[in-house]
Amino acid sequence: MDVTLLPGTTRTLEHLLAREQSSSRLPSVVAGLVRGGSLxxxxxxxxxxxxxxxxxxxTQYRVGSISKTFVAAAVMRAVEDGLVGLEDPVRAHLPELTDGVGRVSVGQLLGQAGGVQAETDGPWWERTEGGDWDSLLPILGASAVRHRPGTRFHYSNVGFGVLGELVGRVRDSTWRDVVATQFLVPLGMSRTSMRPQAPAARGLAVHPWADVVLPEPEHDAGAMAPAGQIWSTVADLARWAGVVAGTSPVLRRDTVEAMWEPQSVDDARGGPWSVGYGLGLQLWNVEGRRHAGHSGSMPGFVAMLRVDVETGDAVIALTNSTSGFGDLPSRLLSTLATQEPLSPAPWVPREVPADVLELVGPWYWGPTPLLVRATSDGFELGGMTGRGRASRFVPAGEPGTWRGLDNYYAGELLRPVRGADGAVGHLDLASFRLTRTPYDPGADVPGGVDPRGWAPRG
Incomplete structure (x- = not known):
């Protein structure tokens, strides 16, 4: 997609960036916006x-926990290839973990729902040289599981250290080589690396009460590297945004959609959820719109990669300050959305399969009116009056059946039932009967239909 922003939009974006650098006292800050797969x-x-x-x-910056999205993608590729199951206990692939973290499932670790301790037991791992896998093993026993797995959001850097080892083990390699082979090379991310490569920003801490800075240490984090080791650039992360948006060939679209599904919700503040965690991706609920990606921080650096999953628009922001920026990424992304709104795709007629065409139109779940509309890959079912359960359906494995993709009917089967004349008489959906008229007496409605029919009184 060839996109050129209006001069007024560019000036607004540049002003937002300059103002953030000044007001947040950032040594440097770089940012980018992605639309249609292009920076x-x-x-x-x-x-x-x-x-x-x-x-x-x-210019390279350390991207901190954005590294977790690369590890998660490598795990999900292993799931695609049948090497790993999300419900597998970790010990199925790392047999030395007989207890503790070993009994947590792969999916729970990916979704920050494993209850595993947040950090290592030793010195501040982000500022000290890391050890190998054997040095991490002693803390992964029973005491490492701080909450019952699967019951709450609990962010764990240690958990991603474990996932990095798992990725390397199932591929008979290292997580670093797997990430490079499966993602960095195919995507042309030549400026993404495990250690800084010039030109690279220097990690700095800014004194809270004086305009002076202090260099932060940089090192190889060893076994904890999967939690925050990677260095990258705006241009390279723009390519990675396509993976998070589900438009890159390195991961299947249905795999990425699974990564968008909340596995745990950070509800510490109560009320409607605003921040959650999918399979290796942070999730944000922005007035009902889902954003996916990840923030990142390491001493001397703060980073953000965030994608609006509906439009595919993405923002990247990187700074070399431990304190970091405020809501700059959100303001940049909202500026793009408001000043350069996406035009809808033009409507054009298209082919609709006969087995879909015969289903479109009104149906009734009891007295509740529903509507079936054709989609590009099947059909969607929704309420006509704001009531009724909605879901999208695509062909299932058995001929003539359909599988729900989302909401209440996700994974459930819908089967059209034909009468003696061959026409569809009703729809059988998860034991419910959907009929062409409310409680059609000729449609084998469970429990039967009162023979007196509809009347002013019961």
């Missing part, structure tokens, strides 16, 4: 702390 805007402000000039697209 349509990028900007930079400040200084990297090294002699190399600041490049909006190609």
């Amino acid at each position: 349509v805007w990028s900007g930079a402000a400040g200084s990297t702390g090294v002699e190399a000039p600041l490049g909006a697209r190609d």
